[in-house]
Every structure is written in C-alpha cells, then in structure tokens.
Amino acid sequence: MVKICCIGAGYVGGPTMAVIALKCPEIEVVVVDIAAPRINAWNSDHLPIYEPGLDDVVKQCRGKNLFFSTDVEKHVAEADIVFVSVNTPTKTQGLGAGKAADLTYWESAARMIADVSKSDKIVVEKSTVPVKTAEAIERILTHNRKGINFTILSNPEFLAEGTAIADLFKPDRVLIGGRETPEGQKAIHSLKNVYAHWVPEDRILCTNLWSAELSKLAANAFLAQRISSVNAMSALCEATGADVSQVSHSIGTDSRIGPKFLNASVGFGGSCFQKDILNLVYICECNGLPEVANYWKQVIKVNDYQKMRFVNRVVSSMFNTVSGKKIAILGFAFKKDTGDTRETPAIDVCKGLLGDKAKLSIYDPQVTEDQIMRDLAMKKFDWDHPAHLQPLSPTSNKQVSVVWDAYEAIKDAHGICIMTEWDEFKNLDYQKVYDSMQKPAFIFDGRNVVNVNKLREIGFIVYSIGKPLDSWLKDMPAVA
Ligand SMILES: NC(=O)c1ccc[n+]([C@@H]2O[C@H](COP(=O)([O-])OP(=O)(O)OC[C@H]3O[C@@H](n4cnc5c(N)ncnc54)[C@H](O)[C@@H]3O)[C@@H](O)[C@H]2O)c1
Ligand SMILES: O=c1ccn([C@@H]2O[C@H](COP(=O)(O)OP(=O)(O)O[C@H]3O[C@H](CO)[C@@H](O)[C@H](O)[C@H]3O)[C@@H](O)[C@H]2O)c(=O)[nH]1
CATH class of the missing domain: 3.40.50.720 (NAD(P)-binding Rossmann-like Domain)
Structure with a gap:
C-alpha cells in the first residue's frame, strides 16, 4: 500500500x-x-x-x-x-x-x-x-x-x-x-x-521544477492584477458616471479577456494574493529586475488605495466624521463561504474607521468574536504563523462589539458597510433595516450585492463601488 x-x-x-x-x-x-x-x-x-x-x-x-x-x-x-x-x-x-x-x-x-x-x-x-x-x-x-x-x-x-x-x-x-x-x-x-x-490526463501538466514554482506565483499575480485593474476602473467610473458592472460585462465578453475575476470590490483579501505578489516582487528585485518588481508592486498599491478610498468615502459622506457614530460592519471574512479572515479587507476598513473614532458593530455568520478581536489587534503579517506562535486575543476593545445577527448589528446604526458578499446580505428586509437606523441612513456596499435603486427608493443614501454616485455623495468633497 x-x-x-x-x-x-x-x-x-x-x-x-x-x-x-x-x-x-x-x-x-x-x-x-x-x-x-x-x-x-x-x-x-x-x-x-x-x-x-x-x-x-x-x-x-x-x-x-x-x-x-x-x-x-x-x-x-x-x-x-x-x-x-x-x-x-x-x-x-x-x-x-x-x-x-x-x-x-x-x-x-x-x-x-x-x-x-x-x-x-x-x-x-x-x-x-x-x-x-x-x-x-x-x-x-x-x-x-x-x-x-x-x-x-x-x-x-x-x-x-x-x-x-x-x-x-x-x-x-x-x-x-x-x-x-x-x-x-x-x-x-x-x-x-x-x-x-x-x-483527466490532459489536465495534469508536467514541467521542470522552476516553471512549476514560478507558475504558482505568476497565476496569483495575474488573478490579483485583474482585480486591481477593475478596481482602478471603478474609481474612474465613479468620477465619470460609468457603471463598473457594465464595463466589466462589456470587456469580459471579449473572449481574449474572459468574464471571470472582474468583480470590482473593496479590495482583494485572503492569505495568498498579497503574500505571493510581495514574494514575486522580492524575487524580481533579487534578480536585478526593478522595473518588473515595480510593475507587480503596483497591484498591491492599487489594492491598498481601494481600501482607503472606501474608508474615505464613508467618512466624507457622513459629514466628514464618524466619531462616536455606530457603523454596522456586515461580513468580516475575506470572501463568502469561508470563515477565513486572513488579510481580509474588512481589517483595514475597520481599522480606518476606528482611527476616526467610529463605534463598530460587526456581524459575520462564520467568524468568531475572538478571531475578529485578534485580527483588529494583530500586526501586519503576524497572522500567518502556526496558531501557538500567534499573539493572544486582547480582552476587549471598547469601540468594537461583535454580534450574531445582522439586524442586531444594524439597530440604531448611522451607516452600514458591506464587507463580504454573503448571500444573506442580499436578502435582508431593507425596509425593516431602514426603519431601525439613525437618519440619514447610509449604506456603503463594498461588494456590489445590494439593489441600489430599490434601496434609494426606501430612502437610503447608497454608495456602491464603481456605480454612478448618489446625488448626496456628488456634493461631498472629492476623496480619491
Ligand atoms: N489557503 C489557501 O487557499 C492556499 C491555496 C494554495 C496554496 N496555499 C499555500 O499553502 C501553504 C499552506 O497554506 P494554508 O492556508 O494551508 O496554511 P495554514 O496556516 O492553514 O496551515 C499550515 C499548517 O502547517 C502547520 N505547520 C507549520 N510548521 C509545521 C511543522 N514544522 N510541522 C508540522 N506542521 C507544521 C501549522 O501548524 C498549520 O496548521 C502556504 O504556503 C500557502 O501559501 C494556500
Ligand atoms: O472578481 C473578483 C474575484 C475575487 N475578488 C476577491 O479576491 C480575493 C481572493 O479571492 P479568490 O481568489 O476567490 O480566493 P482565494 O482562496 O484567495 O484563492 C486564490 O488564492 C489561492 C491561494 O494561492 C489560489 O490557490 C487560488 O487559485 C486563488 O484564486 C477575495 O477577497 C475576493 O473577494 C474580487 O474582489 N473580485
């Protein structure tokens, strides 16, 4: 055997x-x-x-x-x-x-x-x-x-x-x-x-060692590059009135481009993309290829820009301050159908809002309070070590509460930030949500999951990545 x-x-x-x-x-x-x-x-x-x-x-x-x-x-x-x-x-x-x-x-x-x-x-x-x-x-x-x-x-x-x-x-x-x-x-x-x-045999590819090792880094760099490309376009869409979903669809139907991995978002997360691109950048630098290194570095820079752009939108829309305001964070995992929070964009967005003294109420169907508190306290890159070598979770953070129900997170909030595209966020009773919030009620959709028009009819002020801006947001100072 x-x-x-x-x-x-x-x-x-x-x-x-x-x-x-x-x-x-x-x-x-x-x-x-x-x-x-x-x-x-x-x-x-x-x-x-x-x-x-x-x-x-x-x-x-x-x-x-x-x-x-x-x-x-x-x-x-x-x-x-x-x-x-x-x-x-x-x-x-x-x-x-x-x-x-x-x-x-x-x-x-x-x-x-x-x-x-x-x-x-x-x-x-x-x-x-x-x-x-x-x-x-x-x-x-x-x-x-x-x-x-x-x-x-x-x-x-x-x-x-x-x-x-x-x-x-x-x-x-x-x-x-x-x-x-x-x-x-x-x-x-x-x-x-x-x-x-x-x-099937034709799907098992055999190469030399170095091609296999490099192909993995290259695949992740190409995938992440598509997301940063569409996210860069999302900023331009917001500035011009174009709709990023329509742009993605239009370019994705070109068979040379293809439709996958063109969803604009608050930024990519997960344990691999950033780590593997940084690794690729380092290898390029070590091999005397600074131009190649800088090309790939830009994918990470645009991703960081996208997360900060989102935080700036939230703060500037809400009268330039979120100090003392309750903000509901819906979703904390780096994507739906996982409880994994490694490098989730929710961490940077939450830290950005906490930096402006917001009070956060966080709900994710698969992530525990202990994990969220630990993530918000952890230094960059500390997460990727075996569990017994990671820092212990802090006892509490007075600005953050973690709850087990979306409606509970939203109750009395001034704004909602959607950080993960969990299906249940598409199907919330948004009239009930609106009625339970402070007014004006804001929704910032980092995953483009909500029906913007329906929510505007209810009375929400809605920001959705790369979509034509709400008239409320148009009047706000430029944040890019
Ligand atoms: N997570 C993904 O989706 C994914 C996909 C493709 C590739 N990868 C790569 O695969 C590797 C593992 O990723 P992961 O997400 O499974 O990580 P992980 O942290 O979930 O698992 C790694 C495990 O290795 C154990 N470990 C570390 N050193 C050990 C040792 N000396 N002896 C025995 N056990 C040890 C740790 O305790 C941990 O449980 C990484 O290089 C990652 O980049 C990850
Ligand atoms: O159009 C898209 C597609 C993905 N994402 C985001 O990108 C991140 C990564 O998503 P995904 O690639 O689906 O998940 P991972 O589990 O990180 O898988 C990636 O990283 C793994 C680890 O190396 C590889 O094995 C996989 O092939 C590669 O897809 C997530 O935050 C997604 O929300 C977008 O913002 N827009």
Missing part, C-alpha cells in the same frame, strides 16, 4: 489530502501537524475550517484510509510520498522583511524529514514557495541523508477557499514540476498516478 503523509493540516493540507484519500481508497493518507488543537478538531465533528462539502468527504474516509495525527515523525518515517503544506509567511524581520517569504517552517520540516527517514521518499512542495526553493530543500535533504534518496517535486495548489472541494474534484489543471533526470521523471510519474485516479 502506498503511504502518503502531509505535513500541515491547514486550509490546503486538510482538504487536499481528504480528497486524495476519497479518490484513492488503496492509498493510506495521514495528515500531521504540530498544532494539537487543530488535529483534535480534524478528528472531531467540528472541523477546524469551514468549507462547503468538506465534512462529507472527511466523514467518508476518516478512520479508513485518512488519518490526522500529531505524531509527525512516525508518519513521515513510514511514508513513500511526503507533502509539505506548512505556512510560508511574509518575513517581518531581517533581510527582505515585508516582502520575502519566511521559509522557517519549511526548512524545519525538511530537516525533520532528513532526520527521521529510513527509506527513499518523494518530497512534494505543496506550500507556495519562492522559485528555486526546491534547490535549497534538496541541499538540506541530501546533506543529511544516510544513503537515502530524496526526490523533490513541486506540486503547487490552485484551490480557492469557499470552493476548495469543487476545485479539487475538478481542477483546471494539476501542475507537477520535477528534475529532468530519470529519478525526477520517475517521481513525477508516481505523483501523476495519484492524481490520475480522478483527474
């Missing part, structure tokens, strides 16, 4: 391995992690992450050929294929701080693999890493080896949160990079056989 061990039971390791176990009943899959609470949760009825369809997959194979364990060394030693899916945060100190990837967790995993192995292994990079990482990992593995052969592959993951299971069941492609040596090609073949259980 082939044995797979995955180091890192997070958003990638957990769902990916669960799907491999489901699709390959004759393979034993063990997911290991240093975080005992996470492993306990994977072994319980309350999985550590919210992801549609995940419970079902885990229930079908857990205890049969899918196991979760903290006994990292034992399971690594026994495995034929070791996936490494640990955190690769942005460095906060030292050389490359604020840009380069911190490979501490990866390196310690590689050293441990080298120490405990007693048989040949294929070691698979599942984490997103800088191009050329495989070379460094190979050195660590081979330097420590005791006659054991390690073959390294790059197999980056392209799943998106909220649709992880659907993405894993039917990936656009699986990418496997390896050395162009007989051992490298043999290892590629072995990993290809795993995915071939359910992925």
Whole structure:
C-alpha cells in the first residue's frame, strides 16, 4: 500500500489530502501537524475550517484510509510520498522583511524529514514557495541523508477557499514540476498516478521544477492584477458616471479577456494574493529586475488605495466624521463561504474607521468574536504563523462589539458597510433595516450585492463601488 503523509493540516493540507484519500481508497493518507488543537478538531465533528462539502468527504474516509495525527515523525518515517503544506509567511524581520517569504517552517520540516527517514521518499512542495526553493530543500535533504534518496517535486495548489472541494474534484489543471533526470521523471510519474485516479490526463501538466514554482506565483499575480485593474476602473467610473458592472460585462465578453475575476470590490483579501505578489516582487528585485518588481508592486498599491478610498468615502459622506457614530460592519471574512479572515479587507476598513473614532458593530455568520478581536489587534503579517506562535486575543476593545445577527448589528446604526458578499446580505428586509437606523441612513456596499435603486427608493443614501454616485455623495468633497 502506498503511504502518503502531509505535513500541515491547514486550509490546503486538510482538504487536499481528504480528497486524495476519497479518490484513492488503496492509498493510506495521514495528515500531521504540530498544532494539537487543530488535529483534535480534524478528528472531531467540528472541523477546524469551514468549507462547503468538506465534512462529507472527511466523514467518508476518516478512520479508513485518512488519518490526522500529531505524531509527525512516525508518519513521515513510514511514508513513500511526503507533502509539505506548512505556512510560508511574509518575513517581518531581517533581510527582505515585508516582502520575502519566511521559509522557517519549511526548512524545519525538511530537516525533520532528513532526520527521521529510513527509506527513499518523494518530497512534494505543496506550500507556495519562492522559485528555486526546491534547490535549497534538496541541499538540506541530501546533506543529511544516510544513503537515502530524496526526490523533490513541486506540486503547487490552485484551490480557492469557499470552493476548495469543487476545485479539487475538478481542477483546471494539476501542475507537477520535477528534475529532468530519470529519478525526477520517475517521481513525477508516481505523483501523476495519484492524481490520475480522478483527474483527466490532459489536465495534469508536467514541467521542470522552476516553471512549476514560478507558475504558482505568476497565476496569483495575474488573478490579483485583474482585480486591481477593475478596481482602478471603478474609481474612474465613479468620477465619470460609468457603471463598473457594465464595463466589466462589456470587456469580459471579449473572449481574449474572459468574464471571470472582474468583480470590482473593496479590495482583494485572503492569505495568498498579497503574500505571493510581495514574494514575486522580492524575487524580481533579487534578480536585478526593478522595473518588473515595480510593475507587480503596483497591484498591491492599487489594492491598498481601494481600501482607503472606501474608508474615505464613508467618512466624507457622513459629514466628514464618524466619531462616536455606530457603523454596522456586515461580513468580516475575506470572501463568502469561508470563515477565513486572513488579510481580509474588512481589517483595514475597520481599522480606518476606528482611527476616526467610529463605534463598530460587526456581524459575520462564520467568524468568531475572538478571531475578529485578534485580527483588529494583530500586526501586519503576524497572522500567518502556526496558531501557538500567534499573539493572544486582547480582552476587549471598547469601540468594537461583535454580534450574531445582522439586524442586531444594524439597530440604531448611522451607516452600514458591506464587507463580504454573503448571500444573506442580499436578502435582508431593507425596509425593516431602514426603519431601525439613525437618519440619514447610509449604506456603503463594498461588494456590489445590494439593489441600489430599490434601496434609494426606501430612502437610503447608497454608495456602491464603481456605480454612478448618489446625488448626496456628488456634493461631498472629492476623496480619491
Ligand atoms: N489557503 C489557501 O487557499 C492556499 C491555496 C494554495 C496554496 N496555499 C499555500 O499553502 C501553504 C499552506 O497554506 P494554508 O492556508 O494551508 O496554511 P495554514 O496556516 O492553514 O496551515 C499550515 C499548517 O502547517 C502547520 N505547520 C507549520 N510548521 C509545521 C511543522 N514544522 N510541522 C508540522 N506542521 C507544521 C501549522 O501548524 C498549520 O496548521 C502556504 O504556503 C500557502 O501559501 C494556500
Ligand atoms: O472578481 C473578483 C474575484 C475575487 N475578488 C476577491 O479576491 C480575493 C481572493 O479571492 P479568490 O481568489 O476567490 O480566493 P482565494 O482562496 O484567495 O484563492 C486564490 O488564492 C489561492 C491561494 O494561492 C489560489 O490557490 C487560488 O487559485 C486563488 O484564486 C477575495 O477577497 C475576493 O473577494 C474580487 O474582489 N473580485
């Protein structure tokens, strides 16, 4: 029986391995992690992450050929294929701080693999890493080896949160990079056989190591670039009276552009886009390519601009101050159908409003109060470390309350900010909402989910990203 061990039971390791176990009943899959609470949760009825369809997959194979364990060394030693899916945060100190990837967790995993192995292994990079990482990992593995052969592959993951299971069941492609040596090609073949259980052969792409590593960074940079492009257009739409949804639709019907990933928003969030672009920027700088680095840096700059532009709109519309005013924040996750808040634009918007002394009442159907308080207190990039290394949550923040009902958050508020496109925000009883608010009642829709005309008929003053401005907002000072 082939044995797979995955180091890192997070958003990638957990769902990916669960799907491999489901699709390959004759393979034993063990997911290991240093975080005992996470492993306990994977072994319980309350999985550590919210992801549609995940419970079902885990229930079908857990205890049969899918196991979760903290006994990292034992399971690594026994495995034929070791996936490494640990955190690769942005460095906060030292050389490359604020840009380069911190490979501490990866390196310690590689050293441990080298120490405990007693048989040949294929070691698979599942984490997103800088191009050329495989070379460094190979050195660590081979330097420590005791006659054991390690073959390294790059197999980056392209799943998106909220649709992880659907993405894993039917990936656009699986990418496997390896050395162009007989051992490298043999290892590629072995990993290809795993995915071939359910992925059509023409969707399994095999490349050299560096192409696979760089393709992951490039894919995220291109995706994020589309969002920053449409968000940049949204500012111009507001200035000219064009409607960004109409512009997106018009350009998206050109088959060379395509319709996906053209939704204007308050900004992109999530654990990957910013981190991976910063990493790409750093790699370009290290390779003496400042123009290329600056090109990609601009994607992040526009994203930061979009979040600040939103805060400025809120404050300037509400008579240039939100001091002491209750603002309801609807949604805190970085997108719908996930409880993940890593780099969510809600953090920057909330911090901006708190900086102007607003009182926030926050509601998200999947995010806990503890997580929100922690996010609002955390320093940039601290979130991307294993749980036991993160700062504890602060006891309280007098300006912030977290509630478990949208109407409760909205009651007596002066304004509403929609930060996540949860379906339930489209279907609120907006007449009831209006009646329960202070007047004038403002809605700032950061996700373009509400029906602007209907809400204006009710009496709201509505701001929706990239849409023709409310006459109220037109009279306000320019904020761009
Ligand atoms: N989240 C996504 O949607 C996504 C998608 C594609 C790629 N990625 C990449 O995959 C990697 C993992 O991301 P994630 O979202 O799953 O992170 P995560 O924080 O959810 O999970 C990482 C896990 O690794 C564990 N870990 C760290 N060091 C360890 C060690 N030495 N031994 C055992 N366990 C260890 C941590 O405790 C944590 O549970 C990152 O490089 C990320 O960029 C993420
Ligand atoms: O048209 C769009 C599409 C997305 N977003 C925002 O962009 C962010 C990222 O969304 P999405 O890409 O759907 O989710 P992620 O889970 O971050 O997935 C991205 O990052 C992963 C980690 O590397 C990759 O594996 C995926 O392929 C890539 O889509 C979210 O805040 C979205 O709200 C927009 O604002 N407008």
